[in-house]
Amino acid sequence: MIQTVLFDIDGVLLSEERCFDASALSVWELLQSPNYLNIRSEHFTVTPNDAFIRTKRQEVFAGERVLSFMKSRGMNSNWDMVYLTFSYQLISLLQYVSAPVREAFLSRTDIDRQALKALAPHLPKDVPLNFELFVTDFEKSPGTKQDLLLYIDTICEEKLGRTSKLFSRSGTLWKIGQETYQEWYLGDAFIETSIGKKAYQAGKHGFLQEEIPLAATEELQQLFKKIRDQGIVIGIGTGRPAIESHEPLKALGLLDYIDPDRMVTATDVIEAERQFPEYLPLGKPHPYTYLHGFFKKQTATERVLKASLPLAKADSLLIIGDSLADCLAAQEIGAHFAAVLTGLTGEAAREEFEAHHAEVILSNVLEVERFITTLNTIAN
Structure with missing residues (x-):
């Protein structure tokens, strides 16, 4: 599940x-x-x-x-x-x-x-x-x-x-x-x-202040609400710094649906690199960003970095990303991964995701709800 x-x-x-x-x-x-x-x-x-x-x-x-x-x-x-x-x-x-x-x-x-x-x-x-x-x-x-x-x-x-x-x-x-x-x-x-x-x-x-959402604001809010109403915890794993993550998500009305202890940004990555320079760089495709979101931010960074991969309970985690870096990180963790074709290269990214055996490829993030339903149906 x-x-x-x-x-x-x-x-x-x-x-x-x-x-x-x-x-x-x-x-x-x-x-x-x-x-x-x-x-x-x-x-x-x-x-x-x-x-x-x-x-x-x-x-x-x-x-x-x-x-x-x-x-x-x-x-x-x-x-x-x-x-x-x-x-x-x-x-x-x-x-x-x-x-x-x-x-x-x-x-x-x-x-x-x-x-x-x-x-x-x-x-x-x-x-x-x-x-x-x-x-x-x-x-x-x-x-x-x-x-x-x-x-x-x-x-x-x-x-x-x-x-x-x-x-x-x-x-x-x-x-x-x-x-x-x-x-x-x-x-x-x-x-x-x-x-x-x-x-x-x-x-x-x-x-x-000029951010461009990839779906209507109301549709994104509905998606997050439906996911949360299923008892699923929502987090963020992003290469953006904290302020560049919080402000747009707040403006979209999504921040209240997100567990703050599972929102990992580039600000957290930089701090982890400062503490443990021997692991540098920790940005994606290194799995650290998503791992710390999965473990919760209150978990000691060293414990996250030393976690044995793939994780034993990784089948309870779904990562949603648009890039090969996201795909590689999810696969190293052993998590489910949904690729969306709304990144830089759009539909052209499909071939690359297929070559790297992405679990599912979606046209946009709004299709995620159906994939979650499919995974949970299979699990039951």
Whole structure:
């Protein structure tokens, strides 16, 4: 019998469009803002209109090829997407500076904002940006999320002729990308609540108030009510931080249906990584997000991390997600998994889910109720 249902948010309950917009703008800012690499700085603005955002997203993600590639390899975190996309461009740009400048940069122990700003004057004014090559180079690695994050070191060696540990996910550069994304997504009104300080690049409106639900609000509320009325506990397992999860769910009228002790967000993942860096990274497709939701957040993180998988009672858990990362996490746990085709690639994701033997593939989240009924009927 299904006793717990854990929903992803992006691509399941809410459209990912604004998250991807914020990701693209973050990479663009790190490349073009005078506060960073200052490439074509005359075009930088903190108040882009929708047409400009569409253009930048198309450029940064080579249409949708870069996004689709990362999602197909199990990368579910927008923070990781920003980090990997920008790190690749930074390595590529270092090919165009003098050997002494490049060597000095690569000899650093970390990459902070001052390091990026100091590099800017050494970049040629007409330095090329080739976003298409991201997929070409990363396709050489057969790995999924964690492997891609490590493969950036291989790309650095191939392009620059030497090894470097500068591009570790635990470094300052990852944190810069994360904070830049938060600034774009939350805007000045919410950023301090999220990262504990004011925006480094102030003046952004944010996308938090522009969320797009993937079904009518009333239908989502009815779905959650029907699930809860069956005695099933509802939780969340998301790559969004806490504020970006609570605010939209509250606006949709869904928050009251969710057990707060089973709502695990990227904020919780970051804290777990801080406590146990030897397990890093813990974002999906690592099962930690869903595991802690299943065990309840009051459970000690160490116990969750050391749980033997697949879980003995995993058949009481249903995970609902839109990405390969969700699918892989559910399968490692041994839980039931419902894939929904409302993510980035829509119906095109069906083939990928089928290749990874997803238990059921649904057109949208509203079809979940029928699947729960089927599972419980079989169990009885």
